[in-house]
Amino acid sequence: MTLSTSASSNTRTVLGPLADIPPGEGRSYVVGGETIAVFHLRDGSLRAVSAVCPHKGGPLADGQIDNRVVVCPLHLNAWDLATGCSQSGQPPIDVYPVRADGDLIVLGD
Amino acid sequence: MSQRLVVIGNGMAGARTVEEILARNGDFTVTMFGDEPYGNYNRIMLSNLLAGVETEDGIFLNDLAWYQENGITLNAGVKIQRIDKARKVVFGDDGSETPYDKLIIATGSYAWTPPIKGIHHPKRGYHQGVFAFRTLDDTRAMIRYARDHERAVVIGGGLLGLEAARGLQNHLNHVTLLHAMGHLMNTQLDAKAGSMLKDSIENKLGIDVIVDAMTSEILGKDRVTGVKLGDGTVIECDVVVVAAGIRPNTQVAADSELPVERGIVVDDQMRVRGESDVYAVGECAQHRGEMYGLVAPLWDQAKVLADHITGRDLDAAYTGSKISTKLKVAGIDVASMGLKEPATDEDEVIVYSEPRKGVYKQIIIRDGVLVGATLVGDNRKAAGLIQAFDRGMALPEERAELLFDIGGPAGEVAPADMPDDAQVCNCNGVSKGAICGAVSAGCKTVGGVMDKTRAGKGCGTCKPLVQRIVEWAAGGEVEEDPAASWYVPGVPMPKPELMAAIRKYELKSVSSVFDKLVPGGEHDAKSKMGLASLLKMMWADEYVDERDARFINDRVHGNIQRDGTFSVVPQMKGGVTSPAQLRKIADVAEKYDVPMVKLTGGQRIDLLGVPKEKLPAIWADLDMPSGYAYAKSFRTVKTCVGSDFCRFGVGDSTALGIALEERYQGLEGPGKMKLAVTGCPRNCAEAYCKDLGVVAIDGGKWEIYVGGAAGAHIRKGDLLTTVGTAEEVIRLTGRFLQYYRENANWLERTYTFVPRIGIDRIREIVVDDADGVAADLDAAVEEAVQAYKDPWKERAEPATPGQFRTSLPLTVLPQVPVRS
Numbered sequence: 001m002t003l004s005t006s007a008s009s010n011t012r013t014v015l016g017p018l019a020d021i022p023p024g025e026g027r028s029y030v031v032g033g034e035t036i037a038v039f040h041l042r043d044g045s046l047r048a049v050s051a052v053c054p055h056k057g058g059p060l061a062d063g064q065i066d067n068r069v070v071v072c073p074l075h076l077n078a079w080d081l082a083t084g085c086s087q088s089g090q091p092p093i094d095v096y097p098v099r100a101d102g103d104l105i106v107l108g109d
Numbered sequence: 110m111s112q113r114l115v116v117i118g119n120g121m122a123g124a125r126t127v128e129e130i131l132a133r134n135g136d137f138t139v140t141m142f143g144d145e146p147y148g149n150y151n152r153i154m155l156s157n158l159l160a161g162v163e164t165e166d167g168i169f170l171n172d173l174a175w176y177q178e179n180g181i182t183l184n185a186g187v188k189i190q191r192i193d194k195a196r197k198v199v200f201g202d203d204g205s206e207t208p209y210d211k212l213i214i215a216t217g218s219y220a221w222t223p224p225i226k227g228i229h230h231p232k233r234g235y236h237q238g239v240f241a242f243r244t245l246d247d248t249r250a251m252i253r254y255a256r257d258h259e260r261a262v263v264i265g266g267g268l269l270g271l272e273a274a275r276g277l278q279n280h281l282n283h284v285t286l287l288h289a290m291g292h293l294m295n296t297q298l299d300a301k302a303g304s305m306l307k308d309s310i311e312n313k314l315g316i317d318v319i320v321d322a323m324t325s326e327i328l329g330k331d332r333v334t335g336v337k338l339g340d341g342t343v344i345e346c347d348v349v350v351v352a353a354g355i356r357p358n359t360q361v362a363a364d365s366e367l368p369v370e371r372g373i374v375v376d377d378q379m380r381v382r383g384e385s386d387v388y389a390v391g392e393c394a395q396h397r398g399e400m401y402g403l404v405a406p407l408w409d410q411a412k413v414l415a416d417h418i419t420g421r422d423l424d425a426a427y428t429g430s431k432i433s434t435k436l437k438v439a440g441i442d443v444a445s446m447g448l449k450e451p452a453t454d455e456d457e458v459i460v461y462s463e464p465r466k467g468v469y470k471q472i473i474i475r476d477g478v479l480v481g482a483t484l485v486g487d488n489r490k491a492a493g494l495i496q497a498f499d500r501g502m503a504l505p506e507e508r509a510e511l512l513f514d515i516g517g518p519a520g521e522v523a524p525a526d527m528p529d530d531a532q533v534c535n536c537n538g539v540s541k542g543a544i545c546g547a548v549s550a551g552c553k554t555v556g557g558v559m560d561k562t563r564a565g566k567g568c569g570t571c572k573p574l575v576q577r578i579v580e581w582a583a584g585g586e587v588e589e590d591p592a593a594s595w596y597v598p599g600v601p602m603p604k605p606e607l608m609a610a611i612r613k614y615e616l617k618s619v620s621s622v623f624d625k626l627v628p629g630g631e632h633d634a635k636s637k638m639g640l641a642s643l644l645k646m647m648w649a650d651e652y653v654d655e656r657d658a659r660f661i662n663d664r665v666h667g668n669i670q671r672d673g674t675f676s677v678v679p680q681m682k683g684g685v686t687s688p689a690q691l692r693k694i695a696d697v698a699e700k701y702d703v704p705m706v707k708l709t710g711g712q713r714i715d716l717l718g719v720p721k722e723k724l725p726a727i728w729a730d731l732d733m734p735s736g737y738a739y740a741k742s743f744r745t746v747k748t749c750v751g752s753d754f755c756r757f758g759v760g761d762s763t764a765l766g767i768a769l770e771e772r773y774q775g776l777e778g779p780g781k782m783k784l785a786v787t788g789c790p791r792n793c794a795e796a797y798c799k800d801l802g803v804v805a806i807d808g809g810k811w812e813i814y815v816g817g818a819a820g821a822h823i824r825k826g827d828l829l830t831t832v833g834t835a836e837e838v839i840r841l842t843g844r845f846l847q848y849y850r851e852n853a854n855w856l857e858r859t860y861t862f863v864p865r866i867g868i869d870r871i872r873e874i875v876v877d878d879a880d881g882v883a884a885d886l887d888a889a890v891e892e893a894v895q896a897y898k899d900p901w902k903e904r905a906e907p908a909t910p911g912q913f914r915t916s917l918p919l920t921v922l923p924q925v926p927v928r929s
Contacts, residue, residue: 019910020910020911021910021911022656022657022909022910023655023657024620024655024656024657024658025656025657025909026916027911027914027916028914028915028916028917035917037916042620042632042657051916051917052917056671057671057672057673057917058673059673059915059916059917060916061916062661062669062673062916063634063661064634064635064637064638064657064660064661065634065657066599066631066632066633066634066637067631067632068631068634069634070634071634071635073660073661073662073669074669074671075537075563076566076635077563078634078635087560087561088560088561088562088563089561089562089563
């Protein structure tokens with residue numbers, strides 16, 4: 001089962017404790033065979049995107065973020081965390097619904 | 110109903126203005142009057158016509174069909190004699206009366222004839238064999254006559270005279286150029302440049318040039334046989350061309366009670382002073398006391414006039430033009446702009462002169478801005494100079510770069526000459542076409558285009574070329590990048606203001622800087638690293654370290670590789686190691702199956718391909734301090750074997766290198782700091798091209814060089830000073846590095862920083878303590894030295910949850926079961 005189908009069928013997946021991701025940073029998770037990068041924004045909210053940079057395969061979870069974008073650590077391409085759109089002419093990345101439920105990170109609607 | 114627009118003058122100014130009005134869909138019925146019985150031709154090209162490199166067809170800008178297609182009534186060959194402002198009517202010499210609602214006077218200029226005896230013939234205007242050089246008819250007649258004659262004299266050594274002389278060579282054997290002033294092109298050039306041009310004209314073209322030549326008489330009874338000069342010299346000739354200057358055609362305006370001084374006086378909207386419906390444009394117009402005889406200002410005037418008369422932009426204003434010319438004068442490159450000579454003692458004048466090649470270059474700089482330039486014999490740098498002059502751009506500290514292409518192929522090509530698929534950015538593979546595409550998609554700042562295309566975001570060497578392409582593609586409509594002066598893109602302040610604000614509000618964390626200093630408080634990912642570096646430098650151990658402000662390299666103290674693994678470079682001070690250390694490294698490399706072990710350029714050993722999660726264990730087994738091969742910080746001190754073993758060494762470079770590294774290890778800064786100490790001027794440790802390089806010289810002394818580079822940019826460092834002891838080297842190194850840390854822009858390496866500030870100024874501050882800040886710099890760097898902690902000790906307990914957890918599926922990640 002791929003993540004997108006699980007997300008579209010309103011499944012909810014608990015990724016782990018919110019405390020696992022320090023504010024302003026990202027961590028990778030493998031969900032249903034796919035690797036996704038989850039970011040804990042400094043405004044408290046969460047974002048989840050595909051973990052691999054479509055440019056040259058960089059680890060997006062190691063990238064720096066603000067409340068809008070993630071910057072890949074390898075070549076500094078940037079993507080909008082809400083839409084997945086590139087700000088530097090690269091293909092878009094997938095975006096997944098994610099939220100905090102109490103102390104937990106919950107993937108899915 | 111459309112308004113009636115009458116244009117007096119069908120030259121370049123009149124026709125161009127009408128074109129601009131048509132382009133704005135101005136609703137006018139246009140009637141044009143021209144003295145000459147033709148459409149509109151490019152007067153500048155008459156020289157080419159004379160020289161035989163252009164045909165008559167080729168010089169026409171608007172043929173008669175154009176007038177027809179645009180519904181313009183052209184009265185070619187009809188001269189307007191008077192304007193009746195009250196009745197709004199113009200009177201032609203054919204007896205016609207033409208009413209107007211709006212009137213444009215674009216009468217241009219006529220060729221001025223100096224009062225020389227015998228130049229005129231009572232019946233036929235000029236004496237037979239004498240020609241002016243202004244119109245197509247003049248040129249035709251001149252060509253026809255010259256063909257059957259032998260020797261020509263051109264009176265006037267300005268631009269037009271030179272062109273005439275060159276063109277006439279095409280039709281007869283011998284040309285002499287007479288100029289009444291002391292040097293050629295005296296309006297544009299200083300005496301030196303003028304004399305250089307004279308030499309080239311004589312030696313390369315074979316035209317005789319006589320300066321200070323007052324022509325007193327044209328000789329010959331029914332046709333020209335020679336000219337006589339004021340000193341009695343007689344020059345035999347059968348053709349005389351008068352190119353002694355032009356005067357504006359203002360008679361019709363003066364006769365019609367319009368304000369005329371040197372030209373017809375106009376306001377900033379190109380309206381004749383005091384008139385609401387009469388405009389004047391081009392060579393006949395006098396604007397803010399200036400008259401212009403070149404096309405570029407004319408184009409600007411035409412646009413403003415058209416904006417105003419059509420109501421497209423009633424606030425459009427012409428505020429004058431900065432005059433610059435770049436041309437081939439009689440086959441020789443000449444460019445001039447602004448001042449031809451310095452006006453005050455403070456003006457900075459840079460002159461290069463190479464008479465044998467006929468090359469002369471002069472630039473005049475005032476308050477850091479280009480106010481004048483003259484080039485003769487080599488126009489390659491003209492475009493850049495004109496741009497710098499027009500826009501008052503900041504000039505390179507290396508003034509020579511204004512006159513010559515120094516190094517770097519990026520400096521040489523003109524954007525217009527490059528094919529679309531030419532690769533501009535060799536790091537990120539960005540073509541000229543891609544850059545132009547970003548511009549035409551609406552990106553009008555250099556920074557914006559760089560962000561969008563990634564051009565110039567690699568090593569940065571191509572940035573100047575990217576900038577020129579953007580400027581070229583935007584057709585001069587490049588917007589100032591407000592962020593260009595900011596320390597980081599997300600906080601709108603240059604470094605000094607930013608530091609002052611950080612101190613004022615005691616901002617000790619990166620997020621507090623965004624919250625307090627950015628309007629709206631928006632955080633910016635790309636600014637975090639620079640701010641973290643700055644805050645750490647400013648607050649040392651009071652700095653509130655938010656881990657997310659760090660780049661991944663600084664979070665895990667290794668350099669991220671293309672596959673998401675990291676490199677591990679232990680400290681190896683001065684590049685000196687021991688069998689025990691090597692054995693330990695070998696054991697670790699084997700134990701962890703390190704895919705590659707490599708010597709670095711900084712004389713250390715690199716363990717490459719280490720997964721993030723293994724870093725703490727490797728550090729523990731190595732039990733060596735970090736070599737900082739990943740941070741914007743003090744990196745290494747490369748050394749040679751110095752005096753211990755080398756038979757040439759004159760100083761103990763290894764000991765000094767180790768001492769420097771021991772003291773300044775890990776010091777963060779706006780950019781990397783790579784150092785070297787070499788034991789003699791043979792420079793085996795490559796100290797001349799380091800951020801700071803120390804060279805032992807005979808007599809127990811040490812030279813300190815700063816601002817060197819041997820990466821994408823190659824630069825030999827500037828000699829800061831020579832000192833007598835290793836202690837002084839260590840002290841001045843700290844002081845210089847601290848000055849750099851406090852004053853350089855983010856990611857500005859010393860090779861840019863040092864020339865920007867100037868080595869003399871840096872020496873004043875760092876060596877001579879002219880500003881009295883040396884003690885503060887010493888204290889600040891001492892505090893940073895004391896705050897040093899080996900980051901590889903941060904291994905027993907991760908600093909944050911999952912600090913060393915992998916981010917790529919290289920190994921098993923937390924497997925989260927999916928539940929439906």
